[in-house]
Amino acid sequence: MSHPIIEISNLVKCYEMGGEEVYALRDVSVTIGSNEYVAIMGPSGSGKSTLMNMLGCLDTPTSGTYYFNGEDVREMTDDDLAEIRNREIGFVFQTFNLLPRATALQNVELPLVYSGVSKTERHDRATRALEQVNLTDRMTHKPNELSGGQRQRVAIARAIVTAPSIILADEPTGNLDTKTGHDIMALFRHLWEAGNTVILVTHEEDVARHARRIIRLRDGRIESDTVNPDA
Amino acid sequence: MRRSTEIAESIRIAIESLRMNLLRSILTTSGVVVGVVLVVVMGWTIGGLDAVWEQAISIMGKDMLYIDKWSWSGGGNWRLMEARKDITLQQAQLLASRMESAECVMPVVRLWSGSVVRNNTSLRCGILGTTNEYGQTSSAELSSGRFFTSIEDYHGAKVVVLGEGVAKGLFPGEDPIGQTIKIISEPYRIIGVIAKRGFLFMDFVDNQVVIPLESFRSTVGLFERSVSVGIKSGSERMLDIVRTEAIGHMRAIRSVPPGAVDDFSINETQAFDEQVKNIRIGIWIVGMGLTILAFIVGSIGIMNIMYVSVTERTKEIGVRKAIGARRNSILLQFLIESSLLCVIGALIAFPFAQLIVGSARYIAVDLLEQDWASVVSPLIPLDLLMIAVGVSIVVGLLAGLLPAIKASRLDPVEALRYEQ
Numbered sequence: 001m002s003h004p005i006i007e008i009s010n011l012v013k014c015y016e017m018g019g020e021e022v023y024a025l026r027d028v029s030v031t032i033g034s035n036e037y038v039a040i041m042g043p044s045g046s047g048k049s050t051l052m053n054m055l056g057c058l059d060t061p062t063s064g065t066y067y068f069n070g071e072d073v074r075e076m077t078d079d080d081l082a083e084i085r086n087r088e089i090g091f092v093f094q095t096f097n098l099l100p101r102a103t104a105l106q107n108v109e110l111p112l113v114y115s116g117v118s119k120t121e122r123h124d125r126a127t128r129a130l131e132q133v134n135l136t137d138r139m140t141h142k143p144n145e146l147s148g149g150q151r152q153r154v155a156i157a158r159a160i161v162t163a164p165s166i167i168l169a170d171e172p173t174g175n176l177d178t179k180t181g182h183d184i185m186a187l188f189r190h191l192w193e194a195g196n197t198v199i200l201v202t203h204e205e206d207v208a209r210h211a212r213r214i215i216r217l218r219d220g221r222i223e224s225d226t227v228n229p230d231a
Numbered sequence: 232m233r234r235s236t237e238i239a240e241s242i243r244i245a246i247e248s249l250r251m252n253l254l255r256s257i258l259t260t261s262g263v264v265v266g267v268v269l270v271v272v273m274g275w276t277i278g279g280l281d282a283v284w285e286q287a288i289s290i291m292g293k294d295m296l297y298i299d300k301w302s303w304s305g306g307g308n309w310r311l312m313e314a315r316k317d318i319t320l321q322q323a324q325l326l327a328s329r330m331e332s333a334e335c336v337m338p339v340v341r342l343w344s345g346s347v348v349r350n351n352t353s354l355r356c357g358i359l360g361t362t363n364e365y366g367q368t369s370s371a372e373l374s375s376g377r378f379f380t381s382i383e384d385y386h387g388a389k390v391v392v393l394g395e396g397v398a399k400g401l402f403p404g405e406d407p408i409g410q411t412i413k414i415i416s417e418p419y420r421i422i423g424v425i426a427k428r429g430f431l432f433m434d435f436v437d438n439q440v441v442i443p444l445e446s447f448r449s450t451v452g453l454f455e456r457s458v459s460v461g462i463k464s465g466s467e468r469m470l471d472i473v474r475t476e477a478i479g480h481m482r483a484i485r486s487v488p489p490g491a492v493d494d495f496s497i498n499e500t501q502a503f504d505e506q507v508k509n510i511r512i513g514i515w516i517v518g519m520g521l522t523i524l525a526f527i528v529g530s531i532g533i534m535n536i537m538y539v540s541v542t543e544r545t546k547e548i549g550v551r552k553a554i555g556a557r558r559n560s561i562l563l564q565f566l567i568e569s570s571l572l573c574v575i576g577a578l579i580a581f582p583f584a585q586l587i588v589g590s591a592r593y594i595a596v597d598l599l600e601q602d603w604a605s606v607v608s609p610l611i612p613l614d615l616l617m618i619a620v621g622v623s624i625v626v627g628l629l630a631g632l633l634p635a636i637k638a639s640r641l642d643p644v645e646a647l648r649y650e651q
Contacts, residue, residue, distance in 0.1 A: 058553060058643045079557045086555020097550045097647070101247050113240045114555040122236075158554065 005165050005197060006032040006055060011064035013050050013220075024050035026220040027064070032166075032199065037192045039200045039211035039228075047220040049170070052201045056089050056168050057081045069165060086114050090159025092169035096151040098143040098158075104130065105139040108157045115162065129157040133187060149180035156187060166197045173207055185210045237560050238567070245568035248540065249575070256572060259536040262529025263576030263626060264583070266522050267619045271584040273518030274615040277511055279607035284507045286606050288500040290428050290436075292369040293467050295500065296474060297339075298326070298460040298481055302496035303503070315494045317457035320444075322484050326460055329480045332473045334465035335364040338444060338458045342451050347440060348413040349401040356397050357439030358414060360447020361461070366392075368463055370436065376408045376423030379443050387445030391419040395427040396437035414440065417450045470499070526622075529576070530630035537569050537634035548638055549646025562639040569631025573623035580619070585611055 013025040025047045032038055042048040053059040054066065057073055060081075066073040068084060076084070085091075098107045108126040117125070130136050133153040143151055152172060159167050169188065173181035189210060192198045200211055208214050209230055216223040249256045297303075300315050323338035330336045338361065345358040365371050366378030371392070379390050391414065398407050407421045419442065428436045442450070464473040474497060481487075487494055541548070548561055588611055595604040 053644050056553070058647075079559075082552060082555050082557040082560075085553060091553050093647070097546070097553075099547060099550065101251065110240075110551070111554045113236050114551075114557070114560060116234075116236050118236070119239075162555075 004031045004033050005069055006030070007065075007067040008054070009065050011054065011061045011066060013047075013054065013059070014062045023220050025054070025061075028217075028220070028222055029064075030215060030222065030225070032197070034165075035192070035195055035197055037189075037198045037200075037210070037212040039202060039208035039214045040217065041202060041205075041208050041214055042217035042223075043203060045219075046217040048201050048203075048217050050220075051217065052168065052170055052199075055166075055199060056091060057084050082114075086111055087162060088165040090156075090162065090164040090167045092152070092155050092159050092167065092172045094171035094174040096143070096148075096155045096175070098151060098154055100143055103140050103142055104135065104146065104154045104157075107143070107154055108161050111158060111162045125161055126157070129161040130154070132160065132191075133157045147180075148176050149183060152176060152180075152184055153187065156184075156191075160191065160196070166199055167191060168199050168201075170201045171203070171207075172200065173202075173204070181207070237563060241560075241564040241567040242571070244564060245571045248544075248568060249571065255536065256575065257579070259532050260529070260572055260576030260579060262525055262527075262532050263573050263623055264529075264580040266525035266529050266626070267577045267580035267623060268584045268587065269518060269522040269525055270619050270622060271580070271611055271615055272587055273514060273522065274618070275584075275588050275608070275611055276514055276518075278612065278615070279604075280507065280511060280514070282606045282608070283603055284503075286603070288503065290369055291500050292463065293500055294334075294464045294470065295368060295370075296462050296464065296470065296477070297498040298462070298477060299496050299498050300457040303498040312496070316485070317455070318460065318485075318495060320453055320458050322481075323458045323460045325484050326477065326480050329484075330462065330473075330476060332464070332469060332476050334463045335367055336463075337362045337364040337368075337461045339365065339461050340444065340447055340451075340453060340456050340458050341439075342447075342456075345415055345451065347397060347401070348416075349410070352401055354397070354400050356394070356400075357435060358447070358451060359439050359441045360444045360451065361441060362444055364463070365441065365461065368461065370425075370428060371441065372426050372428070373423050374426035375406070376421070378423055378441075384443035384445055387443060387449055389417060389419045389446055389450075390422045390443065392423040392425060392441040393421060394425050394437045394439045394441075397440055398424045414442065415450055419446075474499075526626050529573075530626050533569055533572055533627060533630035534634060536572075537565060537631050538637070540568065541565065541634045541638040544638075545641065545646050545649040548641050549643050549649065552641070552643035553647060558639040561641075562635045565635035565638050566628055566631050569635070570624045570627030573627030573630070574620060577620050577623040581611070581616060 008031070009029040011025055011028045012023065015022045015024060028051065040048050040051060054061060057068065060074055060076070068088065071084070073081070099110070102110070105126050108129050109122045112122040112125060127136065127139070130139055133156050135150060135153050135157065138146060138150055143154070146154065172188070173184055176184060185207065188198050188200070200207060202208055209228065212228055213226070214228050215225045298318065300318055301312055320338055320340070327336035327338065340360045342358040344355045346353055346355055363379055363381045363384050371378060373392070374395065376392070378392055379388065383390055391412065393407060401407065401412060402410065407424060410421050411418050412421065413419070425441070462473060462477055464470050478493065478497065481495055482493065485494055551561065589609055592604060592607055592609050595601045
């Protein structure tokens, strides 16, 4: 197995809710290496969203350890986390989460703004990212002038523009029709084949089938972690 | 590098979000608009007052000091001054002969109201008796003719120099030079007219005539009249030396025992500075009070709208944080937005302020014919505009601080989950 990007061991996440402690994750350990294609599955309430937030460095664990590229995430400040998200993680959301008032190109440039890349380089890199998702003809369009599939492709371009260590997609086809969903999944596959590490979070078997490795969660624990022979 | 790209991005976002809510943004700034109008108008008023005052003291002469029985500024003990002995002409002449540091020294005697007659026209005005040195002071700048000479003074020649008001009153549209008027029933030949010197409360200086001291003695008389001694130091630099010397001589002349207080007053244009300063402070306090009030109201409005903006854009903040915006990036974004809002307020305020300032000056100078006001600038000076913009930015930053902190501290997970 290749060099690990994500090393999680005995991870626990506990929320305080109305004075009661609710465990979203209990004792999860998982290692994900470079250029893997992983699907995290589970019914709602299984803790998969919480695990995704952990993997995406949007949240920190209650206990247990999380090393991202050898760095201890639990020790990080909010700004350290922001920086690691900016540099290492590309998010793709179910609802796309594009900025409505910015053009496709500006949306894709945004992560580079926060890493301080110059205007011309930003433009070049964002254009190249949009080329990778076949959207160069829609660069100056705003999200409401784009179809759902096009919006998701803009979001994917935004995710890959910083050349992150992982692409983290949360139900990326959840708001798309079947045909468009297939196109998007083909795009992920293409990205994986090009050497990217892709992690999908989904509750749809059809979507998970695309991944090489499927991790199933139930009640905050890993139920199974299997290699998918179909992919 | 990172900072500058973020600032550029923040400004772009701020402009866009303000444009999206144009009407809301403009209404929100109304408090700031009022505040900026007040700041600018107040600053202009104080600047105008200074300009008028500068003109006033330059007419009276910054290098002049006067030794009098009474203090001009109205300060000091009235009863004590009342009890002082009059300054006699002899004392004044003695001082004039002893002074070494001054450029010139002149005794001045004054009848506050005497009658001046030309044919059938008569008016009452001040009558001033002094020596020819008075002609060298800025109070006696001539518009036509000449001042009297030391020989005319010595012989008590019946010649007179008119103040501008008197010349206009007795000789409307005519040249008074060479004509004759009667001052308290004695005929005087007009040899010169003093240019307009009056302004505001100092109007009386135009309503007087100046005659040689010796002529004053024979026409009006010096009985029970305290003499004022005008001393021209020649330059402001010399004032201190001249003052010290004059006090020394005057104490000796009037036999003031060592250790006792002076039994005369030294009057200078500086004495008025104090009064002008009080007017300035008065305008400043009232103006500042109103301005602060307007800015407080304004900043509450801005703060309110910024909270609304933060809430409306919770999801956007979540997205930005997810893709790598640090706390400071978000903070900066909202601070730039709130200060930009205030700068827009300032820009809206400027035309209003200019309108007020321009009208005030037009009414004073053109409608009420207050010539003294013409030295006041009809335009708001640039530095005042810069200050107003600066103040608005500061107000914007302060008003936006709490909403911006709230935005910067949003939890990205919760912000992403937020639905409107």
